[in-house]
Amino acid sequence: MSEMSGAAALMAALEKEKVEYIFGLPGGANLPIYDALVDSKIRHILVRHEQSAAHMADGYARIKRKAGVCFATSGPGATNLVTGIATAYADSSPIIAVTGQVALPMIGKDAFQETDIIGVTNPCTKYAFQPRIASEIPEMVKKSFYIAESGRPGPVLIDIPKDVQQQVTKMDFPEYIKVRGYNPIVDADLSEINKACEMILKAEKPMIMAGGGVILSGAFSELQTLAELLSIPVVTTFKGKGAFPENHPLALGPIGMHGHAEANKMVQEADCILAIGARFSDRTVGRFDEFGKDINVIHFDVDPAEIGKNKSVNAAVIGDVKSSLRTLIKLIPKNFRTNEEISKLWLSRKREIVNYYEESIKDYSREITAKKALKKLREILPADGIVTTEVGQCQMWASLHFDVISPGTFFSSTGLGTMGFGFPASIGAKAARTDVPVVDIAGDGSFNMTENSLAVSVLEELPVIVFLLNNQMLGMVAQWQRTFYNRRYSGVHQKNCPDYCKLAESYGAQAHRVSSMDELDKALKVAVKSNIATVIDIPIDPDEDVYPFVAPGTGLKDMIIGA
DSSP states (O other): OEEEEHHHHHHHHHHHTTOOEEEEOOOGGGHHHHHHHTTOSSEEEEOSSHHHHHHHHHHHHHHHTSOEEEEEOSTHHHHHHHHHHHHHHHTTOOEEEEEEEOOGGGTTTTOTTOOOHHHHHGGGSSEEEOOSSGGGHHHHHHHHHHHHHSSSOOOEEEEEEHHHHHOEEEEOOOSOOOOTTOOOOOSOOHHHHHHHHHHHHHOSSEEEEEOHHHHHHTOHHHHHHHHHHHTOOEEEOSTTTTSSOTTSTTEEEEOSTTOOHHHHHHHHHOSEEEEESOOOOHHHHSSTTTTTTTSEEEEEESOGGGTTTSSOOSEEEESOHHHHHHHHHHHSOTTOOOOHHHHHHHHHHHHHHHHHHHHHSOOOOSSSOHHHHHHHHHHHSOTTOEEEEOSSHHHHHHHHHOOOOSTTOEEOOOSSOOTTOHHHHHHHHHHHOTTSOEEEEEEHHHHHHHGGGHHHHHHTTOOOEEEEEEOSBOHHHHHHHHHHSTTOOOSOBOTTOSOHHHHHHHTTOEEEEOSSHHHHHHHHHHHHHOSSOEEEEEEOOTTOOOSSBOOTTSOGGGOBOOO
16 A cells, blocks of 8 residues: 555556546646646646537547546536536446545535536436545546446546545555446346347348447447348448448448438338347437337347337347347357348348439539538548537538448437537547547537637647538528528528638648638648648538438438428
């Protein structure tokens, strides 16, 4: 046992967890921690707002598949983290948020910058700790990483009072821990996998619906093996986009509100759906009472709370989906042959539907449209380049028109739908993978919310590309006002403010404004090779809508393909 302060013990415990980066902002209540940080080997990334710190930790976690860490002081610093924590919780992303707190004698006294951050974050964390003596810190850090990364991942908060940070005492750093009452299920019930196997082998028109759980567990090769073995087409949820290569002949892309038309159509014609690591969200399935009606639904998921929550199922396999899929693949008889005639008809139907919608969905004839721009991005960006998105029309266009080739290289805020997420998250992703280009597909409304992270990208030498589809509007809201409110616009115009090229250059970033596809081609090629943060401002028509579209409260059968 060694003697040290609570703050020094925190940094030592984080180093033992092999933390590479901490994204944060100091303040009065976490000064002892920042003082200990001076002697640490961990690299600190100074953010310009705590919300972005949480998003950066989240982006790092999604690419590294290891918990990201963010720091904030007490009160407003801590509450600024909450949007990022809730975003990570909604998307099952493991982050460790460490907040400073006022000294123990001041808690409950309405002290300066005091907030009950444990109470505030209780609904959006897997667990929250507050050590009352410094010697508790090493074990709490160990438990935090275990809870955040095991089972269904998610955020954990550690709130440390300032006097606990300063307290010097003997410290014991445990190698192994147990958390009473926390037993994340790992091994699935073999009889349930057998049942699922029988159902999928008997199906004539089966579909796989892959969700974010496939990405979280890294079950990419297992998913592809299963699909190819049984010749089953694959749709994804939006969070599962990129779980399966979207240039694969069996890929149909995302389903849902802004899913691919062929995916939405074909999933309604299936006789068996194998949902893997998906939660049947309303944005994915439309009306719960319509989706999968009168067909067999099989659900693989690590979280037992998801089984039957939104959709009743005929078979459920609870456990890590990678391990469960491996077992399922082994259960398929070696001499099993898909009924080739039925399979041919099913895949032929896929081609028929794809061809129909390619000719039917409304397109725009301008020189640059969101669709054309995103196709160009796909053409230029290497297959292993990482893409994240902001929230709004840009996100939905990315869902429709940007094909993810290398699994696990695309993510977005899909559960909470947090505007301002994409840019700081892309910086976190760049920290996790400095060897590949990272792009944030942005709309101007969402980018405006965290554009000050340009300073972080430039000064910390974590260069990302902001691919800015600029329609000078809060585009998604404007589209809904056009569609559902008789074009009565309210609060959506941004009127060419700011000048994004000048803004980027003021932070020391590069900038290009393009007015043709040739200029976009050149700007992208320069940006991908550059080691400086780059904003590519791409003006598009403010009236350009996202199609196809399933209106809220309706089913996938009610898909709108154009005005």
